[in-house]
Every structure is written in C-alpha cells, then in structure tokens.
Amino acid sequence: MARESFAIGTVRIRPGTIRNLELPITRLVTGADVSLPVRVVHGREDGPTIWVSAAIHGDEVVGVEVIRQVLATLDPKTFRGTLVAVPIVNVLGFMTGDRYLPDRRDLNRSFPGSARGSLAARIAHLFMVEVVAKCEVGLDLHTGSDRRSNLPQIRADLDDPLTRELAEAFAAPVMLHAKIRDGSLRHAARERGAKVLLYEAGEALRLDNYAIDAGVAGVRRVLAALGMTDPVDEPAPGPSVESRTSGWVRARSTGIFHLEVGLGQRVNEGERLGALLDSFGKTLRIVRASWTGIVVGRTEQPLVNSGDALVHIAEVNQD
Structure with missing residues (x-):
C-alpha cells in the first residue's frame, strides 16, 4: 500500500516528492507578508518523520548551509520517511543579521508559544503546531553567540537511550549532557515527546567550513541511523568525547x-x-x-x- 500524503499548512505532499512551501507568520508595516520557508522531503517508503531547523537566532548562518548541503543529497524516491527542513526559523532576525526578533525577544526562550501572544510567541506556536507536532525527532542547529566560536558539539539528554544513540551516531567531537532551558525549542519539543539533538558549532555571521562539514556529516549519519537513508560511504568517525x-x-x-x-x-x-x-x-x-x-x-x-x-x-x- 502506498504511503499517505503528508499534510502541512494548507498543502498535502505526495510520497516520493519534494515540496517547498511557506507558512504565514505576519505582515510588515509596509504590507508585505512574512512567511516561514519550509522544504519537505516525503519519501516513497515508510520511515520516521523528523525535522531539521536552523537560524532560530537570526545571526546563526552555519546551520542554513548545513541544511542546504544535506537536502542536495536526498532523493525522495529512495528516501524512507519524511524530513521537514526549516533553514531559517527567525526570518525577521535573519533579514537584518540580528540574533533576536525586532521586539528584542529571544525566540529560543519563547516556546511553546501562543497563537495570540507576542510575535516571538506566535512564531514558536506556529513551529510547534506545523513542525514539531508532526515529528518524532528533531535536529536544531546553532552557532556560538556574542563573538564566540564553538567546537562542533551535540548537546542533548544523554540519559535518554534513543537520544544518546542518535548523539553517538552524529559523532561530533564532543557530546555534552546539557540542562534544558525553559522556553527553548528543545524543552518544548521534549514535552511533546520528541527526541532532540542540539548542534553547536562555529561563530555567528560566519560560514565556518569546519562547522559546516561536521554538521553535514553528522546530520547524514543520523538519517542513516534512523534508516531513512543508506549508510554514508566515509571513514568511520571517532567516538564523541562525553562531558x-x-x-x-x-x-x-x-x-x-x-x-x-x-x-x-x-x-x-x-x-x-x-x-x-x-x-x-x-x-x-x-x-x-x-x-x-x-x-x-x-x-x-x-x-x-x-x-x-x-x-x-x-x-x-x-x-
């Protein structure tokens, strides 16, 4: 039996296809609409449904490039499961290279949000309803902030067996058992039952190749570990150092x-x-x-x- 189509926003996506769409966020004072850009890879075969997101902070560009490179390698006709890619979550901050939203709120302290709250709360609510609620696993991509650079690392709940398995599959140089912060996407998604890895690497407003390369390889290894793609043909990575x-x-x-x-x-x-x-x-x-x-x-x-x-x-x- 063929897979069902995947519903998101006002569209349905047929199995074995890739679809770009926009989820409406707000309207600027100029009258122009602002939307959340999404690409869905809905595989022909059954498998998990996961999301990969970046630029929750508008000055963090490494993850955007990671997602671009990963998507370029995927064929929906052989893909197993569904990938919801959201390369730019904080669209308004990204437009100006600003970490925060125009009201100075931190989007990653605004989850799960509210349909009638602040701009940050509304974006968070939209993401939770249209993306997180449909997924079992999430990969959230970040960089250092405030003129800081980070070694490629995974931050996650390493006491959860499946989360730990996925962190080990990602194989970043370090995996850190990190406390969950209230209002973060990771906290809100975990409350909904999703397993979440947070990737940190590189510096804000820079396309650091070491951070991009490690991110692309890690995401592809997680997809393979979940059975969504065939294993990546590459030398086996060394084990992550646990902290x-x-x-x-x-x-x-x-x-x-x-x-x-x-x-x-x-x-x-x-x-x-x-x-x-x-x-x-x-x-x-x-x-x-x-x-x-x-x-x-x-x-x-x-x-x-x-x-x-x-x-x-x-x-x-x-x-």
Missing part, C-alpha cells in the same frame, strides 16, 4: 586578551590559556584553566572587561 559538566573561565581583569588555546584542545587545571595585557603590552594577568577538560568554546573578542567569558571548558573523564 556532563562545563563552564566558562572568566576574565579577572579588564584588558586586551591574547588567546593561546584552540577549539578541541585538551587542557589541564592550572594550564595557561592566555594573558590579559594593557595597551603598552604590560601583562595584567595570566589566564589559567580552572579545571581539566577540552576547549569547546572561546571568545573571539580581544577587548574584554572583568567578568567576561573567555574560554569554555567541558570536563571529561580521564583515561
């Missing part, structure tokens, strides 16, 4: 920060991470690791104030 605790080393003085460690570097407690200098080159303070672990994030801003986050270290089990 259950992480934190930022912060500046204890104001100055010009000379960073001396890279993403993915392992550091020991007390190890030198860099130095804070004044404008004449006088060393104001040596910055050292507060604990042993792996560098999963770092500031890209050399001008820092006392208290600013400098280096994000994830604690890992020592062999």
